[in-house]
Structure formats: C-alpha cells, structure tokens
Amino acid sequence: MTTPQAVIFDIGNVLLEWNPERFYDWQIGRAQREALFAEVDLHAMNEAIDAGAPFRDTIYDLADRTPDWAEEIRMWHDNWLDMASPRIDGSVTLLRALRSRGVAVFALTNFGIGSFDYAKTRYDFLSEFDRAYVSGHLGVTKPDPRIYERVEADCGLPPGSLLFTDDREANIAVARARGWRCHLFEGWQGWARRLVAEGLLNEKEAGL
Structure with missing residues (x-):
C-alpha cells in the first residue's frame, strides 16, 4: 500500500x-x-x-x-x-514531526468560529496545519458525510491517500466508508505506532 x-x-x-x-x-x-x-x-x-x-x-x-x-x-x-485543556503533548509532537518530514497535515474538527480563533491565542500549533477544516466555517459538522466531501473537494487528494484520526467511532465510520484510512484515537502512543506503520515517521521521530 x-x-x-x-x-x-x-x-x-x-x-x-x-x-x-x-x-x-x-x-x-x-x-x-x-x-x-x-x-x-x-x-x-x-x-x-x-x-x-x-x-x-x-x-x-x-x-x-x-x-x-x-x-x-x-x-x-x-x-x-x-x-479546552490541557494540550496533548505527544500528539502535538507528532503533528510537528510530520510537518518536519514534509507531510501535509490537515485538521478536521467540530469547532466554532469564535472558539477556534480564541483557542489559537493560547495554542500555537493550531495555526500550523497546512489546511484547517473547521465545522463552524463550513456550516456542517462531523459525522455528516458532507464535511468529508468538502475536505476531498478542497484538497483534491483521493480518499485512499488520506489518513485520519478521531476519538469518536461515529466520525471514523463515515470516513472509512468513503475510503479514507482511519485510526481511532485512544492515546498518542497508539497513533504514533500507526504513523510508523504507515511509513510516515520512524520510531525516534514518533517518540517511541
């Protein structure tokens, strides 16, 4: 693959x-x-x-x-x-390790317009995505299939080339049905292992 x-x-x-x-x-x-x-x-x-x-x-x-x-x-x-705290440091490290590798990193989040802007005043990493798909701006929330369609249409990448992590099975299920690669987030270490398995990071970069 x-x-x-x-x-x-x-x-x-x-x-x-x-x-x-x-x-x-x-x-x-x-x-x-x-x-x-x-x-x-x-x-x-x-x-x-x-x-x-x-x-x-x-x-x-x-x-x-x-x-x-x-x-x-x-x-x-x-x-x-x-x-909306604290930050999950292991996940932030993974985000930055991916970007250092030149991997495109997107956000797909149920978040309000004002609350997302407010969060960015404290959490600098929220401004580090290559693309941020924020439900408040899109007017549709996960797990509505339309939000996933919007991501696909905007980024122009085939569904099978997208690797998505979310902590809610309902959100994962819709993405998986569209052909996305998915990981149910239950802790940053498991996510790190998945990124290594996909060939995106090595163990040292992933903090393992």
Whole structure:
C-alpha cells in the first residue's frame, strides 16, 4: 500500500483534552454539575456553535433565558480555555514531526468560529496545519458525510491517500466508508505506532 499523502487530525481529545464535565466538577462540584447538565442541554448549545452559531452570543443568550443557571452557563464562554485543556503533548509532537518530514497535515474538527480563533491565542500549533477544516466555517459538522466531501473537494487528494484520526467511532465510520484510512484515537502512543506503520515517521521521530 502506498504511503498516505496527507494526515488529518481531529482536535478535541486528540490534540487538546475536551471534558466540560470535569471542568464543572472542579468549579461547582459534581452534584451541582449533574443538576446543571440534567436541566440545561449545554452540549446542544455547543453543537450549535460548532455548526456556525456565534460563540459568545449563543452562550449568553441561553444564560439570559435560564436565570437559575446563568452564571454557570456563561462559564462555557468566560472559562472556555480552562475547559479546552490541557494540550496533548505527544500528539502535538507528532503533528510537528510530520510537518518536519514534509507531510501535509490537515485538521478536521467540530469547532466554532469564535472558539477556534480564541483557542489559537493560547495554542500555537493550531495555526500550523497546512489546511484547517473547521465545522463552524463550513456550516456542517462531523459525522455528516458532507464535511468529508468538502475536505476531498478542497484538497483534491483521493480518499485512499488520506489518513485520519478521531476519538469518536461515529466520525471514523463515515470516513472509512468513503475510503479514507482511519485510526481511532485512544492515546498518542497508539497513533504514533500507526504513523510508523504507515511509513510516515520512524520510531525516534514518533517518540517511541
């Protein structure tokens, strides 16, 4: 099998840890967090942002409509960088090792327009992709097949030449059905081993 022509990274839980529940447990305690998430669909709010809704306005509008939890909802915006952390250093090293080798590296991520711009103020590696396919800008989120079609059309590479990692099986399944090479991300070491197996890095470059 030929060597992949481009490597595609998801971002949340691949390059950055993303666990809002953990953040809220730290801020308000588990019992209060469970009550909040039972009463307010914060994940649906975030999905709307990932699909292109305004970052701050979407969160603050929900807070205004939910006065009992207004302060906690606004944390999703005001403390967002504390939620989208820490970075996964092993994955960042792999991204940079690939680029040093001259391998094209793309991002394919469910991320809002404003939240992605905000994240780039802290995480310099988010500006290092050859191409960044951000759902908020595209107006469609994974695992909708249209977002994968957009990637193929824009980069012009055949599906079988794309190597994609994501932490969600549903996102992987759609890509695999389109002919992409895929790796379910469960830790940077496993991803490193896959990159070595594909002939993209050697063990030293991969940190193994």
